Each structure stands twice: as C-alpha cells, then as structure tokens.
Amino acid sequence: MSFSTSSLIIPVTVPNVTDQRGHNNLPCGEIHVIFGPMFAGKTTALLRRVNSESKLGRNVVMIKSNTDTRYAVDAVVTHDGTKFPCWSLPDLSSFKHRFGQDAYEKVDVIGIDEAQFFDDLYDFCCNAADIDGKTVVVAGLDGDYLRRKFGSVLDIIPIADTVTKLTARCELCGKRAFFTLRKTDEMQKELIGGANMYMPVCRQHYVNGKFIVGAVKKVLESHQLQSELVPEKPLVS
Numbered sequence: 001m002s003f004s005t006s007s008l009i010i011p012v013t014v015p016n017v018t019d020q021r022g023h024n025n026l027p028c029g030e031i032h033v034i035f036g037p038m039f040a041g042k043t044t045a046l047l048r049r050v051n052s053e054s055k056l057g058r059n060v061v062m063i064k065s066n067t068d069t070r071y072a073v074d075a076v077v078t079h080d081g082t083k084f085p086c087w088s089l090p091d092l093s094s095f096k097h098r099f100g101q102d103a104y105e106k107v108d109v110i111g112i113d114e115a116q117f118f119d120d121l122y123d124f125c126c127n128a129a130d131i132d133g134k135t136v137v138v139a140g141l142d143g144d145y146l147r148r149k150f151g152s153v154l155d156i157i158p159i160a161d162t163v164t165k166l167t168a169r170c171e172l173c174g175k176r177a178f179f180t181l182r183k184t185d186e187m188q189k190e191l192i193g194g195a196n197m198y199m200p201v202c203r204q205h206y207v208n209g210k211f212i213v214g215a216v217k218k219v220l221e222s223h224q225l226q227s228e229l230v231p232e233k234p235l236v237s
C-alpha cells in the first residue's frame with residue numbers, strides 16, 4: 001500500500017489569538033527545576049530566583065509541603081535561616097481554591113519547595129505553565145536516602161525549561177556531595193529531619209557511609225557505657 005504525501009496532510013485550525021497590536025496572547029509559562037541532595041542550596045536558589053522576580057515587579061507566591069514543618073509552618077526556611085512566607089499545603093491541587101481564583105490570576109511566579117512530597121506535581125506544573133502561563137520554580141530532592149527517585153521531581157524534567165542539579169559538600173571529606181546519607185536506622189522513605197538525621201556525602205562516602213555511621217555509633221555507645229561504669233569524681237573531696 002502506498003500513500004501520497006498530500007493524503008497525509010491533516011488540516012489544523014490555529015485560533016487567531018493576536019491582540020490589536022498584533023501580539024499573540026498564548027500563555028507562555030515556564031518551568032524551572034532545582035534538585036540535588038540535602039544541604040545543596042536548593043531552597044537558597046529558589047528564594048534567590050523568587051526574590052529577583054519580585055524585584056522585577058512580578059507577583060510571586062511560595063508553596064511548600066505541610067509534611068515538613070521543621071523550621072516554620074508558614075515560611076520556607078533555608079538551613080542557614082533565610083525565610084520567605086509561604087502556603088503550607090497537603091497537595092498542590094488545593095492551591096487555586098485556597099488562594100482564590102482572583103489572586104491566582106494575578107500571580108506571575110509560583111515557587112514550590114520540598115517538591116518531592118507533592119504527588120500531583122506533574123499535573124500542577126503542566127497546567128500552571130502550559131494553560132495558565134505561570135512561571136513555576138520547583139525545588140526538591142531528586143533521590144531519597146537509598147538513592148531511589150523521590151516523588152515526582154524527576155518526572156517533570158521532560159516538561160521543564162531548565163534543570164539544575166546542585167551539590168553540597170561531603171561532610172566526611174569536603175568533596176562535592178551528590179547524595180544524602182541517613183544517619184539513623186529508620187527505614188521509611190519519608191522521615192522529616194535535618195543535620196541530626198542526614199548528611200550530604202560524595203559517592204565514595206555514600207558507599208562507605210553506612211559502615212562509618214555504624215562505627216561512630218559504636219564508639220559513642222562505648223563512651224556512654226564507660227562514663228556510666230566509672231563514677232564521676234566528686235568536685236570537693
């Protein structure tokens with residue numbers, strides 16, 4: 001069977017969306033993704049971007065998952081204390097309703113922190129950028145403590161304009177850290193915590209890390225045992 005080229009041409013009607021000055025009114029949103037291990041500066045980069053958009057006169061709003069309330073309930077906070085007010089939500093689909101349709105229409109830039117905790121990240125970003133014309137800046141973990149993909153952060157790469165993988169400093173050797181090591185024995189994927197529970201590490205120390213964490217724990221435990229066995233000297237004899 002053979003087709004002529006003309007039989008394959010499908011007529012497509014493009015709606016006329018130009019205004020009086022000939023500019024088209026198609027929405028032109030953007031999606032920017034920032035990911036990496038914990039302590040890599042993801043929240044810092046997100047706040048920098050949102051602040052600079054705000055200085056340019058754009059209307060910005062910040063959202064974070066209400067799963068993570070480590071530093072504040074109603075603010076996105078970096079590990080070194082920089083803050084930005086935000087909406088803490090269980091999911092992204094509730095945002096438009098809670099924020100209000102009028103307010104939503106006026107927003108130009110939407111920042112999303114701790115994006116790994118939002119299951120509806122893909123649909124939200126798609127609609128916000130493609131249909132509503134918003135600039136969406138997303139920050140989150142690409143991988144969990146076992147280096148498995150975390151939530152939907154990696155799923156939005158195909159719909160993103162830009163993708164940035166940040167690195168931290170390995171806490172054991174100071175080299176670039178790509179991964180997050182969990183220092184406790186808990187096994188669940190979601191476990192909220194900071195430097196008390198996690199540390200950023202390079203590849204070599206990720207692989208050796210479990211061993212090192214175990215060894216350090218043993219040393220600390222034996223120190224505690226010794227101080228319990230040897231009674232403290234009285235200050236006054």
Ligand SMILES: Nc1ncnc2c1ncn2[C@@H]1O[C@H](COP(=O)(O)OP(=O)(O)O)[C@@H](O)[C@H]1O
Nearest residue numbers: 038039040041042043044078079080168169200
């Ligand atoms: N091992 C580390 N490597 C890099 N930064 C670290 C480390 N430990 C603590 N920090 C601090 O964390 C800050 C980054 O915090 P933040 O932007 O909240 O990171 P993220 O959102 O990626 O977890 C750095 O500016 C630095 O002050």
Ligand SMILES: Cc1cn([C@H]2C[C@H](O)[C@@H](COP(=O)(O)O)O2)c(=O)[nH]c1=O
Nearest residue numbers: 038039068144145180189190191192193
């Ligand atoms: C690796 C890993 C992390 N988490 C949690 C721990 C923190 O509450 C956040 C990440 O915060 P940050 O802004 O990137 O520092 O995620 C988790 O639940 N499970 C993990 O495996």
